[in-house]
Amino acid sequence: MTATGTPGTSGTSAETARAAAGTPAESGTALRICPLCEATCGLAVTVEDGRITKARGDRDDVFSRGFVCPKGASFGELDADPDRLTRPLVRDADGRLRETGWDEAFAAVAAGLGPVLADGDADAVAVYLGNPNVHTMAGALYPPQLLAALRTRNFYTASTLDQMPKHVACGLLYGDPQAIPVPDVDRTDHLLILGANPVESNGSLATVPDFPGRLKRLRRRGGTLTVVDPRRTRTARLADRHVAIRPGSDALLLTAMVAVLFEEGLTCTGGLAPHLSGVAEVRELAREFTPEAVEDACDVPAADIRALARELAAAPSAAVYGRVGSSTVEFGTLTNWLVDVLSALTGNLDRPGGSMFPLSATARAPRTGGTADGATAVPGKGFALGRWHSRVSGHPEAKSELPVVALAEEITTPGEGRVRALLTLAGNPVLSAPDGERLEKALGALDFMVSLDPYLNETTRHADVVLPPARPSRSPHFDFAFNALPVRNQVRYTRPVLPPGPGERSEAEIMARLLLCLAGTPGAPAHTVDDAVIARALGRAAADPHSPAHGREPEELARRLTGRDGVERRLDMMLRLGPYGDGFGARPDRLSLEKLLAHPHGIDLGPLAPRLPEVLRTRSGTVELCPEPVRRDVRRLRTALHGRGTAESLVLVGRRHLRSNNSWMHNVPALRGGSNRCTLQVHPGDAARLGLADGAHARVTGDGGEVTAPVEVTDAVRAGVVSLPHGWGHDRPGTRMRVAAAEPGVNVNQLLDGTLLDPLSGTAVLNGFPVRVTPAAGTPSGSGQESAHKSASAHESPSGAGAETASAAAPGAG
Structure with a gap:
């Protein structure tokens, strides 16, 4: 590995000096990594009188090279959203939330959690993490300590609403659920995309600034793009081949491709x-899964399936990329497993132009050994599923998480281990999960609830204490999660653009004080939490013979750390101990926080390089292509194949808008209108058969309830499929998101009762489920308002077949 790669070019000397120093200014130009999706583009923002008035792409950013999407361009408007909370809220005896000071708010947290914790039942406290946690430094650094302090098994995240199948598949294949290969888009000759629409989403579980430009460059250099999706998305329009598959049958298609290869x-x-x-x-x-056996179930001709397999095998290099649309289906884990199996069988796993494993600057440094390339397999413990199960329905854990759909029953069902208190961090599960009305009612049965969130949304309005973090412009930014998933290794860090406003508290300080409340020392300085983490980490590094700090004194190492606060000191420690780090002076030409600050546009660490067997943590030390949980689930796939008919019932998929990202992005005026509308897309043939007219309203009914939405007749969806976008349904009382509430739309997850899951990952089936569509008798009150039916609730779907989710960037998204 190179030490630090090639520094990016600088802009003006004044801008570079200011950015390197990270000095917040009331006016001028500053650099900021965009936190609004997984592309992590570099921004150059204009500040006037303490407010961001313009955001554009940073042309000198080593990774994004000036690319910016409408979300990034709206950074200033989002940052200044008048609906953001600026002071904590505490619930009074009369049940109303009122503004208060920070000391009173944390006293209320200690008083509320204290009695629950005192009973000695660790599982009585549940934690829910929303997607935005991976978009902030504090959201990545502090939740592990919170979970360790609570020792609860009632841990839930938005992962079981979008990406858990990928983690489970990689855990079974490689022994590490975080070892996720990404498509080497810049060097591949053939890219096969399933259930993803990166032209509009900017990618997911693959950090790819300017995905549209990269796809166009693939075509220009003579490469091939194939898209498998029931909708003709903007990504599909760029493809050489678009396969309009029947939703939910991805696993059958891929298994048939594997059969053809053999x-x-x-x-x-x-x-x-x-x-x-x-x-x-x-x-x-x-x-037995031949193309001829599956063609009716997939609605893809056998000849086309064979062509897909042959083209993949014949390409000089090829990458397979599947995302949310192929995850939130009944065979989501099998589909994600097959994506990597296809890469392995064609020799495209872990090689340039194929699917490769990035190496983050804050990852654990690789252990070297005796192979020719300097790396050796380190057999590990492997990856296990179902180490414990949920109390009520017996759902198995995956990656220490339980399915979000189990949370409501864990609150409402009496008995030992009942959830009595809930901590939500940057999440809105009332909208993001199926059966949201049941969850909403369950929240009312809690003894206590605290939410870290800047919005009073559909979930946080039930909290007893709401703790709002400072605005994004007041926060530093380093992408711990997404730097592990880039299509090119790089490292970038930006300090706050503006100083904190009156009374604002950083997300890091809030989480640290939450930890101190749990420790029974709410009055201790927040930095003591970071000091303790640093001491433990350096102690382990000093004792590890593979660490560059081996044999050193932890106290001496701690004194060498730089940074303005605990967060920066922790970042400096991770950089120095990482694969490109200076090892606290052992490799002085390598990476540290000081060196990173001297390159405000980032440091390029080079193209992805082969990393097998280094990344493997399986018991065998190999890529285990046929793990037993997968073998068992293939039996379920076999049953589904033989039991599938070709009935004409409609199935529903979600979709993604370029100018939208989960429910909270609907509160930004600049991102409303245009194509960003909540409509039911229907194929012209289905519209004629069902008596639906463009612009009229249709009633959509599922097992969980029904919604009424305006119809958009379009051949962008294949026959037999209808599509509703996720993130809508802002019609609940008691929230403070006025722009979103003005055009609430309908929430697609109202159609689900939460009983459909991918059993291996616990992920909710949010796509490819049957619905009934009929003309509505009349337009309901309020544009696109939902019909109340069967106690149906508003939900937010964070994903969709061919309409993937990029996680939201400010707390408050689902």
């Missing part, structure tokens, strides 16, 4: 072969 002798694992196990077992599993 049947026609197209497998070629090459140098990857020594690192693979289970190849013969995969061949046997796929044998």
Whole structure:
């Protein structure tokens, strides 16, 4: 590995000096990494009189090179949203939330959680993390300490609403659920995309600034783009081949492609072969899933399936990329497993132009060994599912998480381990999960609830204490999660653009004080939390013979750390101990916080490089292509294949808008209007058959309830499929999101009762489920307002087939 790569070019000397120093200014130009989706583009923002008046792409950013989407351009408007909370809220005896000071708010947290914790039942406190936690430094750094302090098994996140199948598949294949290969888009000759629309979403579980430009460059250099999606998305319009698959049948299609590879002798694992196990077992599993056997279920001709497999195998290099649309279905884990199996069988796993494992600057430094490339497999404990189960329905845990759909019953069902208190961090599960009305009612049965969130949304309005973090412009930014998923290794950090406003508290300080409340020392200085984390981490590093700090005194190492506060000191420590780090002076030409600050546009760390077997943590030390949980679930797929008919019932998928990101982005005026509308897209043939007219209203009914939405007749959806966007349904009383409430739309998750799950990952089936569509008798009160039916509730779907979610960037999203 190179030490620090090539620094980015600088802008004006004054801008560079200011950015390097990270000095907030009331006026001028400053740099900021955009926190509004997973692309992490660099922004250059104009500040006038303490307010961001303009945001544009930073042309000198080493990663994004000036690209910006409408969300990034609206950063200033979002930052200044007048509906953001600026002071804590505490619920009075009369049940009303009122503004208060920080000391009183934390005293209320200690008083509310104290009696629940005192009973000694750790599982009586539940934690829910929303997607925005991975978009902030504090959201990445402090939740592990909160969970360790609580020792609860009632841990829930938005991952079981969008991406958990990918984590489970990678955990089973590589032994590490965080070892996620990404498509090497810049070097591939053939890109196969399933259930993703990165032209509009900017990508997910793959950090790719300017995904549209990269796809166009792929085509210009003679590469091939194939998109499998039931909708003709903006991504599909760029494709050489668009396969309009029946929603939910991705696993059948991919298994048939695997069968073709074996049947026609197209497998070629090459140098990857020594690192693979289970190849013969995969061949046997796929044998009966021939293209002819699955074509009716997928509604894709057998000849086309064979062509897909042959083209993938024949390409000089190829990458397969599947996301939310192929995850939030009944076979989501199998689909994600098959994505990587196809890469392995064609020799495209862990090689340039294929699917590769990035190396973050804050990752654990690779352990070197005796292989030719300097890396060796370190057999690990592997990855286990179902180490414990939810109390009521017995849902197995995955990656220490329980399915979000289990939370309501864990609150309302009496008995030992009942959830009595809830801590939500940057989340809105009342909208983001199925069966939201049941969850909303359950929140009323809690003894205590505290939310860290800048919005009074559909979930936080039930909290006893709401703790709002400072605005994004007042926060530093480093992408811990997304730097582990980029299509090119790089490292960037930006300090706050503006100083904190009156009474504002950073998210880091709020989380640290929450930890102190749990420790029974609410009055202790917040920095003591960071000091303790640093001391433990440096102690482990000093004792680790593989660490560059081995044998050093932890106290001496701590004194060498730089940074203005605990967050920066922790970042400096992680950079120095990481794979590109200076090892606290052992490798002085390498990375540290000071060196990173000297390059305000970031440091390029080079293209992705092969990392097998280094990344493996399986018990065998190989990529285990046929793990037992997958083998068992293929039996379920076999049953589904033989039980599938070709009935004409409609199925529903979500969709993504370029100028939208979960429910809270609807509160930004600049991002409303245009194509960003809550409509039911219907194919012209289905519209004629059902008596639906463009612009009229239709009633959509599912197992959980119904909604009424305006119809948009379009051939962008295939016949038999209807589509509603996620993130709408802002019609609940007691929230403070006025722009969103003015045009509430309808919430697609109202159609679900929460009983459909991918059993391996616990992920809710949010796409490809059957619905009934009929003309509505009349327009309901309020544009696009939902009909109340069967105690139906408003929900926010964070994902959709071909309409992937990029996690929201400010607390308050689902």
